[in-house]
Amino acid sequence: MIRFENITKVLGGKTVLDNISFEVNEGETFVIVGLSGAGKSVTLKHMIRLMLPDNGSIVVDGEAIDNLGRSALEAVRSKFGVLFQSAALLQWMSVHDNVALPLREHTKMAEEEIGRLVAEKLHLLNLSDAGDKFPADLSGGMQKRVGLARAIIMNPKIVLYDEPTSGLDPVTSRRIDNLIVDMRKELGITSVVVTHDLHSALSIGSRIMMLHDGQIVENAPPEEFICSKDKTVQSFLESQYITKKGKWETGLSHE
């Protein structure tokens, strides 16, 4: 579905991505982990061509996206819903209008229809009361959820989540995890999730990739990931009290 071929990206004199290649398959929940500054957000931005690689090529749905014209690029981007790390809500619009924006811009739906769809998504994300509020009046976690509602309002094939649960309480975090799993099970949506939360990564991920120093140090299904021989992966696991001895119980099923 999304394939990185020998991608190199230098930013501010630092090689953030150093010749990395990987593939996200259709229908999988692909989790990217790594320390702060490892290049996780940069990786996501390459998928939707908000950044261009210095070297290498990126293929989405069988189509190289490096040299697309505007309309072809829009077609590719319309396959994606993106939750940005900072939620990226438009500050002067209410929650309702933010979520409705893609529908208003790209469909000819009547306002009632739009209102119904927006209310449905807000309800799904436990935001039913927030419709009239403005982003500045919301907590970080609520903004994240509004951003997520906006990301999925057009029913995209692929959803990119940049730290969907950071700043959320544990209960809401699990709710988001469940949502990601449900969307995969019920709608076959492909997800790429960037997270620091290994518990969540292991529960929802069909594969977990760890970035470190511009390299992919591990790229494996959860059960293999926790047994990784790589030192950085091991210390990352230990930092969150996850050991390979006790089998990891997810409480969520991804099949």
Add this chain to the structure above:
Amino acid sequence: MRYPAHSVRRFGNQVLQLMHDTGHALFMLLESIWFIRYVFTKRSRAETALQMFTTGIKSLAVITVVALFTGMILALQTGLELRRYGQEVYIGSAVAVSMIREMGPFMTGLIIAASVGSAIAAQIGTMVVSEEISALEVMSINPNRFLVMPRLVALVVMMPILTVYTNILGIMGGGLVGATQLGVSLQAYMDNATQFATNKDLYVGLFKAIIFGAVITTVSCHQGFMTSEGAVGVGKATRRSVIISFLIILVLGYMITRLFYV
């Protein structure tokens, strides 16, 4: 002697960068002009009206004061000079012509650049930093249509309107000084003013106002879009938008006057 070669190269790079940025800004302007055909669609109408409204509100108080005093200063300055020849009554035409042709659009432009242009640069800069512009791009919402075009229309419409307002207040201020300080009756002042100020002066002044409106929007939006480095960058973009707008307004104002009067 590596140093001179080094600085020559750096100067060359700066020139290239300047040309690149200018090209970028002009492309943005042209695309936004092209998008003006969408201005009356439902999704752009409200935003454009809001921008017009805020442009007026944000600047009206300052413009009122500045316009009055500009007229008063012009009248006093030229009046004292003319008094030596006993020709005080000519302050009417002196104030009216220089307000309508030069000072009206110029002062309005400076005030709008400082109050509205800086706010545009800050807002768009903040949107860049908080990934809102990226979000728009991913949603295939063209920022030039969504953000620049309504601001362009608002400023290009509001600049001439505010300029006329500035002119009226400036001429009134001049009349006030004439009547109270120079012994020129309001009637004589107005007669003299209307006798010498031509329609051409008015059209040239309004033409300047429209051009300045486009300049301020282009510079402010462009500086906003080029923001990097977080909150510090937003401050820089705001400051630069004001300075660059001032410079362009100054130079273009001179060139337009030359074009029509020399």
